[in-house]
Amino acid sequence: MNDIAWIDAAFTAARPQALGALLRYFRDLDTAEEAFQDACLRALDSWPRNGPPRDPVAWLILVGRNAALDGVRRRNRLESLPDEEALSDLGDAESDMAERLDGSHYRDDILRLLFICCHPDLPSTQQIALALRIVSGLSVKQIARAFLVGESAMEQRITRAKARVSAAAVPFETPGAVERAERLSAVAAMIYLIFNEGYSANAVVDRGRAPLCDEAIRLARLLLRLFPAEPEIMGLAALMLLQHARTPARADAEGNAVLLEDQDRSLWNRPMIVEGLALIDKAMRHRRPGPYQVQAAIAALHARAQQAADTDWAQIDRLYATLERLQPSPVVTLNRAVAVSKLRGAAEALAMIEPLAPRLSGYFFFFGARGAFLHQLGRTEEAREAFNRAIALANTPAEAAHIRMHLDRLVADVQSG
Amino acid sequence: MLYAILCYDHEDAIGAWTKEEEAAVMGRLSVVQEVLSRQGRLGPVARLVPTTAATTVRKAQDPVVLDGPFAETKEQLLGFFVVECADLEEAIETAKDLARANAPGGSYEVRPIALFKPGQIQTEGAAG
Numbered sequence: 110m111n112d113i114a115w116i117d118a119a120f121t122a123a124r125p126q127a128l129g130a131l132l133r134y135f136r137d138l139d140t141a142e143e144a145f146q147d148a149c150l151r152a153l154d155s156w157p158r159n160g161p162p163r164d165p166v167a168w169l170i171l172v173g174r175n176a177a178l179d180g181v182r183r184r185n186r187l188e189s190l191p192d193e194e195a196l197s198d199l200g201d202a203e204s205d206m207a208e209r210l211d212g213s214h215y216r217d218d219i220l221r222l223l224f225i226c227c228h229p230d231l232p233s234t235q236q237i238a239l240a241l242r243i244v245s246g247l248s249v250k251q252i253a254r255a256f257l258v259g260e261s262a263m264e265q266r267i268t269r270a271k272a273r274v275s276a277a278a279v280p281f282e283t284p285g286a287v288e289r290a291e292r293l294s295a296v297a298a299m300i301y302l303i304f305n306e307g308y309s310a311n312a313v314v315d316r317g318r319a320p321l322c323d324e325a326i327r328l329a330r331l332l333l334r335l336f337p338a339e340p341e342i343m344g345l346a347a348l349m350l351l352q353h354a355r356t357p358a359r360a361d362a363e364g365n366a367v368l369l370e371d372q373d374r375s376l377w378n379r380p381m382i383v384e385g386l387a388l389i390d391k392a393m394r395h396r397r398p399g400p401y402q403v404q405a406a407i408a409a410l411h412a413r414a415q416q417a418a419d420t421d422w423a424q425i426d427r428l429y430a431t432l433e434r435l436q437p438s439p440v441v442t443l444n445r446a447v448a449v450s451k452l453r454g455a456a457e458a459l460a461m462i463e464p465l466a467p468r469l470s471g472y473f474f475f476f477g478a479r480g481a482f483l484h485q486l487g488r489t490e491e492a493r494e495a496f497n498r499a500i501a502l503a504n505t506p507a508e509a510a511h512i513r514m515h516l517d518r519l520v521a522d523v524q525s526g
Numbered sequence: 527m528l529y530a531i532l533c534y535d536h537e538d539a540i541g542a543w544t545k546e547e548e549a550a551v552m553g554r555l556s557v558v559q560e561v562l563s564r565q566g567r568l569g570p571v572a573r574l575v576p577t578t579a580a581t582t583v584r585k586a587q588d589p590v591v592l593d594g595p596f597a598e599t600k601e602q603l604l605g606f607f608v609v610e611c612a613d614l615e616e617a618i619e620t621a622k623d624l625a626r627a628n629a630p631g632g633s634y635e636v637r638p639i640a641l642f643k644p645g646q647i648q649t650e651g652a653a654g
Contacts, residue, residue, distance in 0.1 A: 166600075331538065
């Protein structure tokens with residue numbers, strides 16, 4: 110690994126905590142970002158010569174803070190502070206000082222940084238873009254590519270979002286327990302949005318979006334380190350790890366989507382599955398179920414099945430029933446129906462989703478599932494109709510192509526039968 | 527003499543490596559391990575899942591179970607090698623080979639092993 114690569118990884122890792130602390134000092138996002146940027150520039154000069162500091166976060170906070178204060182002093186023609194050379198090998202004393210400055214606050218610093226991106230006035234795409242820019246430190250170019258928009262459009266979007274956030278009162282006081290829990294759940298939802306943006310059907314054909322999944326997982330691990338005993342955060346991290354583990358098997362060589370039951374499970378990412386299973390095991394010990402944990406438990410059952418035929422559909426059905434109670438939604442019922450079709454047949458599954466029709470009349474997956482159930486029941490004409498509706502509602506060419514594959518099977522079955 | 531060579535580094539910096547960087551480091555480390563293995567000096571090797579997956583059990587008559595690693599530290603224990611070395615010098619040289627193969631930052635701690643039982647687990651790769 111060359112100098113730039115490991116230093117870059119160190120910056121990325123240090124960014125949330127360093128920027129969070131600088132934001133608390135300066136109470137201004139632009140100043141904090143500039144200070145962090147300055148510190149990084151100095152690190153690029155100093156670290157290759159002196160070796161990496163023992164505590165890169167403390168180094169960046171102190172150097173960044175001094176650089177920003179230096180700027181203020183220079184403008185005020187006051188005496189300047191010692192340069193970063195004096196700080197380049199932070200002794201234990203300085204490290205302790207940084208610890209005292211930040212140790213007690215760092216949890217809330219990072220949470221605040223994430224939380225300001227979740228401003229309720231911002232549409233979800235702007236929340237995601239802002240978090241990726243501010244917390245993850247992705248470049249505007251990288252974010253633009255992930256969202257499939259032009260760089261200048263994304264630049265504008267982020268600038269607008271920042272202005273919105275700056276105009277709002279950023280909460281600097283230390284939050285109480287209730288507020289902290291509220292922030293945590295808003296941030297968790299935002300992280301899952303980032304993940305889904307990357308995981309959506311587009312990711313199958315467009316690898317440019319896959320980094321969003323990695324980024325979301327990184328943010329969840331960060332959150333988990335701050336709140337190590339929160340079962341829902343464990344569940345969120347587990348859910349994303351277990352889903353993302355399947356990414357290498359989700360598309361064939363031509364870029365077509367491969368159904369879960371048809372995937373080559375040897376392609377699944379084992380280390381991610383091991384980590385995901387470890388986290389869901391930990392979460393369940395708390396006996397405080399929540400939607401992320403239940404969804405992760407479902408993903409874990411898929412991950413534990415050596416082959417599709419080994420899937421424990423009865424347990425999946427029970428977990429979806431729990432999820433319906435915790436978070437009632439027609440989409441959850443639709444997913445449960447898939448488990449029911451495996452367990453008790455397509456007729457029962459079809460009966461289960463019929464009442465959802467009015468609410469899911471614009472939903473691609475509803476007609477895809479309905480078509481599949483009708484096909485299994487041999488109701489070919491109705492199945493064809495449902496598949497055609499699904500194609501009309503497809504959001505991406507990949508989704509449409511996937512349904513066409515179903516139609517082809519339908520035709521093949523009719524011909525062979 | 528058996529030595530444990532423990533790898534400590536900033537977990538989130540490792541987590542920020544790209545797949546290519548990860549593969550490059552792992553490739554270079556495996557070269558060092560192959561040499562040790564040919565010399566018949568390499569024992570068990572383990573890479574640990576991030577500390578966020580850790581659970582801590584406090585020793586007591588009624589043990590207390592806590593989420594997270596034993597201690598919150600700047601650098602985390604990421605994995606270890608067990609290596610047969612003639613003396614501390616050789617162990618340090620081995621740790622240096624690993625250090626050169628790895629990315630800058632972090633440390634290898636060289637700890638002589640007082641008691642070693644190789645056990646009977648034969649599985650390779652990640653469990654689970």
